[in-house]
Amino acid sequence: MTANKWIIEDTKFEVNNVKETIFTLANGKIGVRGTHEELFEAETPGTYVAGIFDKSEAQVKELVNLPYFWGLRIYIGNEFLNPLECEILDYKRHLNMKEAAIYRYLKVKDKKGRITIIRGIKFLSFKKRNLALAKYEITPENYDEKIYIEHFIDGTTKNSKKNPAEKVKHYKLKNTKVSNDYIYTEAHTRESHYKVSIISFLDCRGNKISKDLDDSITQTVEIFPKKGEKFSVTVYTSIISNREIENLFTENLKELNKAKDMGFEKLFDEHKKELERLWKIANIDIEGDEKADKALRFNIFVLLSMGNPDDEKVSIAAKGLHGEGYKGHVFWDTEIYMLPFYIYVYPKAARAMLMYRYHTLQAAINNARKNGYKGAQYPWESADTGEEETPKWGEDYYGNKVRIWTGDIEYHITADVAVAIVEYLKATNDWDFFLNYGFEILLETARFWSSRVEFNSKKERYEINNVIGPDEFHEHVNNNFYTNFLAKWNILKAIEYTNFVKNNYPKEYEKTIKKVGLTEKEIKHWKEVANKLYIPWDKKSHLIEQFEGYFNLEDKKITEFDEKNMPVWPKGVDLSNLNNYQLIKQPDVIMAMFVLPQEFDDITKKVNYEYYEQRTMHKSSLSPSIYAILGLTIGNHEKAYQHFMRTALVDLENNQGNTEHGIHAASAGGTWQAAIFGFGGMRIENDTLSFHPWLPKHWKSMSYKIIFKENIYNVFITNQNVKITKIPYLK
């Protein structure tokens, strides 16, 4: 590991799908996996554009793996220089997080003894999100031969490349044009009819040949460098889609020409400037713990890579723009795990993400109606239109079909969106958003819950039965604590804000109430539901039962941990019947305490933490960060640090074993929250900030910034001191 805190380093040249994820570049609009140019066929390249989904033969809509536009092949004479058949004399790849750029140095010797050095820089512009730039310097170290540089855009990419049963080709290339000045093609998605326009230009001295090869397009230069003489190659690419504009060819050619006119260096400069602006607030420094410091920074880098203030019709997927896990769908992960980062660090991106929920509100209303409910039921998995995209069927190890129930009954997502609306408002004072959009969501979600509950006349209470809570080991449970508690909170917040808006913003109130069709009678019913909604919380013992009957299940505690410090299944557990045990996948009761900390006293937090922590298998990457934060709240510091490192390293150390399918975006958000709300101890109490930090002994200091309402708070923490300064936040 290099000592430079901004650098993630790779020193082994190899086919490695995990590193493809880690070295992904993304700018909120485009994501390109960190595939080596030369290993295009052997690895799992991925090129994604936010919002471009298609179903075709897939079970559900997927974020489309679009044509790969960063293809580059070097030929010495007519021999393709394939590093896999060469001796690797030297290799280094750096992800420079400060610059959001990949630097690569590769020195290879082919079978004929010819040594070639290839240096490259790549970035996806944060300033002009449609632009992708790559620049190479190539040196024929010890030979004097003709070299071809072939840049290609490959149209054979498929989703689920490594799963022949699920593999789908989602697009066809259309309107391909090649000339000396550009190569151009469009990927038209087969069912959803999106059109993604890609234009590219290879800037290099030498004879140029452009080719339409049907499934790919290429631009080649023929060069006769002298031995030892280095030459440079720049690839300009612009990607736009019919989500933004209709006249694709004309507009994209303009974009390309503007980029060429500016040149690589200026484009790189303006990109770095934008990054500098973002890092100025986003960066967190931990002195005394290099590993934690860098791991945390990587998670922040991932978060920065996914946000996009300019597009309010997309949101962030569970695997970011970094891979195809979960099909590019948006889950509660976005609002509960990731959004706080954006709220406090990149509020314009946060607003755009919430606007995505507003633009899909009608779809959520339709979804509720389809299921026999009122209001807005947000889909468990959401793509471009906001319809429910959860697959109905999965497969167990033996190829047997297994029904997936989350899309049907994991309702809490709807309350999670409501929580996000309120948290955003509290931190930003963005009443414009709230009054025009957020308030409406709050009302429609409250309305959903009020229609979803069932009245148990025997027990004189409302219940929410047959659900899945955050802990997905237990399906079809009744009165899940997290679900019921957040549903109640959602209804109460809707009532509270209805009153507040009515009194303070009567004009906006009228507009929204009219649109939503809310009556006094309905509000009365909401109050009744909230009052009588059953919450399985024994206030005397402080211990909360995750759902009705949970405490009667067989109780196996975790006692062993593997080499990655992850829990080992207790002996005798039947993995095909997890419904029968108290073991949980991820926090549920504890989750409620994390989401709504002000609703629980310290002793309750402590009692429940201690109970559930021993029973949590962390089979979701959403789990450890929550235990880190709660652990710090209740004073379990040592374990909190372990949990923090687990979540911070989830991708860098691939400790969930599935990083190849994309980044753990929720875990990245969870890591940031564990740093800020956990070690950094930031809380909102009575609408103001307070800080109760705790640092591990070996940490000398921690410093971070957050934006709260009109100010940027600069927080510097040592084990002796907390120093807070604030400056106005200029939006």
Next chain:
Amino acid sequence: MTANKWIIEDTKFEVNNVKETIFTLANGKIGVRGTHEELFEAETPGTYVAGIFDKSEAQVKELVNLPYFWGLRIYIGNEFLNPLECEILDYKRHLNMKEAAIYRYLKVKDKKGRITIIRGIKFLSFKKRNLALAKYEITPENYDEKIYIEHFIDGTTKNSKKNPAEKVKHYKLKNTKVSNDYIYTEAHTRESHYKVSIISFLDCRGNKISKDLDDSITQTVEIFPKKGEKFSVTVYTSIISNREIENLFTENLKELNKAKDMGFEKLFDEHKKELERLWKIANIDIEGDEKADKALRFNIFVLLSMGNPDDEKVSIAAKGLHGEGYKGHVFWDTEIYMLPFYIYVYPKAARAMLMYRYHTLQAAINNARKNGYKGAQYPWESADTGEEETPKWGEDYYGNKVRIWTGDIEYHITADVAVAIVEYLKATNDWDFFLNYGFEILLETARFWSSRVEFNSKKERYEINNVIGPDEFHEHVNNNFYTNFLAKWNILKAIEYTNFVKNNYPKEYEKTIKKVGLTEKEIKHWKEVANKLYIPWDKKSHLIEQFEGYFNLEDKKITEFDEKNMPVWPKGVDLSNLNNYQLIKQPDVIMAMFVLPQEFDDITKKVNYEYYEQRTMHKSSLSPSIYAILGLTIGNHEKAYQHFMRTALVDLENNQGNTEHGIHAASAGGTWQAAIFGFGGMRIENDTLSFHPWLPKHWKSMSYKIIFKENIYNVFITNQNVKITKIPYLK
């Protein structure tokens, strides 16, 4: 090297384009390069169907690299089992020449320690040339996991894959259909509008999924084998084209179903039976020299793989169906180097090859007319229609355009075709062919020469100026010996056969003469031309000048040889001005003595052999075999053996350095001729066979068979004895 004389063995699993050529399977109709299934992307797969050419953006028509139909990928769970990322525990690949089948055994251990054994057999049926069969046995040696077997037909193959400047995609996939019972697609060539229909079926227990992935089609089975339990996979493929039939889908589905009904074993049996029938005559045994024995057999195997008695509209390309060198074009190589093998071993194939020249006779007549001549001028390079396909431009090392003149002025091909007609007739007595087709060719070629000559009134002679002879180091020469000598021979033979046919087959004579429009006056002119055609042959000194002025060129002799025993350029030679030296690329005067041995006495052969041998660089694979044969004729035995081994090993040892681009088909034919006409000493003298063998000392014996007229001659030679038996040849 395995001791089994029928086996060519490969023991190293690697990306290797030379081995792809050597392990090519071909059956005269289809050729598939020996690409490893798993290395499809990294190697240079080639799938060719005889007669399917297309130009599109290429400089000239090319034999199209069609969709690759032998794709197979194994996935353990959802991980592609890529041997390049595995430890290769064991590997062996055999080309079984007796069976024209590839056997492969591969045992690999992946990064997770899972060991998989893959055994495979593949063949292209010699009995039903449209069928391609592959069978695998797969064993998950030490694991118990779900396995996917994905069979694919890939439609992204391109010509000149490794040359980005020349790369062309010649077809588009059309009419793709997938079902549980087959996957089907058609490759439609873009400019020539051929349609090649490919249908395939993956036979394996398990759930089957068929997919149209736009640029490829797949059939996948999901299997849950037990640890150590082997399972089998058979792929049935049938390939037909609109060259044969119009109703492609219906007919090819029938073909597939017939094949499935018969099953792999029976199809393999009938294929092997056909091979046995061919080998019965074709095989040559050399006792006492394993290396020579096997190398010779490999060349015979290659020749058998290229012949096809059932298709008289195609002929054999310079690189066979084994690669893309020379674009799949037919040269004089076919008639002069390869055809004798077919004449004496596989006469039905020989006839089909000559019929190709008959079917392209009109194109040759058009070609002559276009160039201002009469009669038939055969193209230097010929493809499907018989038009001239030689590229006009090449590129030198520095990317400068270089004019290629062979298509304009390497005229001797026309006489070479005439030679082949006469040789075929003499050996087979196939008067049916001669009277209906061959005679017409003989007349039109004679007519061409009579119009091509120029009268030099000063010297009172006919000349043929501005030509390239077989030795291509010297361009734009006047009165090349080989050209003039064969032109004269061509005219004289035409006159001779005109008389003979007139006297013996008057009806056929009338028909042909009428068709050709031949008059007594024209024949008189032919005689005049033949009499006065200048032949640069000083009968006193015996030494023949390759062309006028050759002896005045700077004379550098070859004195050094490289590690492959190939000549090294003499010091001081300027490679950019080879016209200035007596050094030659390949035999020219000696070539005439090889083609028409009866026209030269022994002393002339010896004098010229000794002169030219020292000046021949063997920069063509067509060279060594000729020196082997002539060497044996004149008694230069030791060098003859060296030349024989050079030509026999040209591909197995890649001694021309370009085997990756395809097999050296002419060299294969030359090897056979060196064996039979050289060591085997077979000659036709006065229309009967005679034998003057000579064997190297370490050869214990040599045995071969040839078909001559109505008999099969079985020849057994030792250093003491020649034993000849004959049995009737049943056509």
